[in-house]
Amino acid sequence: MKITQHTPTQLTLRHTPIALWLIGSIFTIIGVITLILFSKASTFTCERVQPNQGNCELIHAHFVISKTLIISLHELKNAEIVMTRNRQIDSFFLLKPHYRVTLLTSNQRIPLSIYGSTKREKQDIIAAKINAFLKNAEATSLLIKQDNRWLIYFISGLLIIIGLFAELSKILTITFDKTQESLKIERHGLLGTQCIEHSLQDIKKVKLNTSFAFNSRTVFYQVVLLLKSGEGIPLTPSSSLGKTKKQNRVDQITQFLQ
Numbered sequence: 001m002k003i004t005q006h007t008p009t010q011l012t013l014r015h016t017p018i019a020l021w022l023i024g025s026i027f028t029i030i031g032v033i034t035l036i037l038f039s040k041a042s043t044f045t046c047e048r049v050q051p052n053q054g055n056c057e058l059i060h061a062h063f064v065i066s067k068t069l070i071i072s073l074h075e076l077k078n079a080e081i082v083m084t085r086n087r088q089i090d091s092f093f094l095l096k097p098h099y100r101v102t103l104l105t106s107n108q109r110i111p112l113s114i115y116g117s118t119k120r121e122k123q124d125i126i127a128a129k130i131n132a133f134l135k136n137a138e139a140t141s142l143l144i145k146q147d148n149r150w151l152i153y154f155i156s157g158l159l160i161i162i163g164l165f166a167e168l169s170k171i172l173t174i175t176f177d178k179t180q181e182s183l184k185i186e187r188h189g190l191l192g193t194q195c196i197e198h199s200l201q202d203i204k205k206v207k208l209n210t211s212f213a214f215n216s217r218t219v220f221y222q223v224v225l226l227l228k229s230g231e232g233i234p235l236t237p238s239s240s241l242g243k244t245k246k247q248n249r250v251d252q253i254t255q256f257l258q
Helices: 018-038 120-135 149-167 243-257
Strands: 002-006 010-015 040-050 053-062 065-072 076-086 096-105 109-111 141-147 171-177 182-189 192-199 203-213 218-227 232-234
Touching: 002 243, 010 243, 018 149, 040 149, 076 120, 096 120, 120 141, 171 243, 203 243, 218 243
Parallel strands: none
Antiparallel strands: 002 010, 010 171, 040 053, 040 141, 053 065, 076 096, 096 109, 171 182, 182 192, 203 218, 218 232
């Protein structure tokens, strides 16, 4: 909180939450990037008309883009597990082994899904299901769906919401005016301006509130204006570290009100 005006008759303080705006922007950007990069789904369907006739359709959906591949049933030989090392949402900065089902045709290898899994057992089950369908001439249809989008939507949505809340933090302006015998507290934000006024005669004192967190050794401080009615009005948006600056503000306001 900075003093923007200090005269014998007027004292104005302003807090601009630049740090919260920056943090909010980072959270929002990470949320959007997560949604774009990791929102993926794969659908594999097969329809058998006769023992050796039919088609399989593989759809890869990535965010708003989808790709469809048609594979003739007689060209599809089998499914196997391939291990790769890549980055996923839970281990972006580490290359971990991931297992992915691959479809083998007479001339190519086709990944069943865009993303893999760290759990080979799940991929083994999917591969076994495909191979069982290929070997069983009496089976008429097969459907396999792999979709992580709901998890990604939840994570991305949470990050974006946190970011937006931080970005909506308001500019706080506090004006003590001896000429008009008034205290004006204004909060300016994207959604509008809120203004609260009190008489200087309503002010009892300005004090520094303390609170503890973590292991009870970390102390947070907040400048609070105490009214004669018993109501406490925070002059800093939240409790934070740094006693010296806040104590200086308490002393400056107290001295001005005398």
